[in-house]
Amino acid sequence: MGDVFSGQWWVKYFHEIYFPQTEILVNSLKKKILPAFLRIDVEADEYANEIFNNFMNGNSTRPFNPEYDDFESIYDYPFEVEAEFAEYAQEQAIEYYGLLEGARQTILNAYAIILHHLFEQQLFLFYRKRRRRSAK
16 A cells, blocks of 8 residues: 555545545535525515515415504405505515525535534544554
């Protein structure tokens, strides 16, 4: 297998073992996970349109407003003004966008932890192999 103190041996080991592990993690994030979040602005707009269309088609009622409504009348009447529908739908889309962006950021944060953990494992293995060889 070669001398463990040889730089060539470690270069080969890093290239064959450590780098592929890291590349798989990074590529899975870049190519499989993050692309799902590339068009969250469009997704939020579609969500707003869906809410607005549901209201306009009578499939939904306006949300409860404690300033004007009592609990018995929450679902008794639709929005009285189309602009209220649009405003509510837009507010929901902004909230939805924020949730999606938060999910994306959470995934990035988790991957930072995962990569750090992988690095620690690789460093520990490197140290352990080197120590075991030097003890002989």
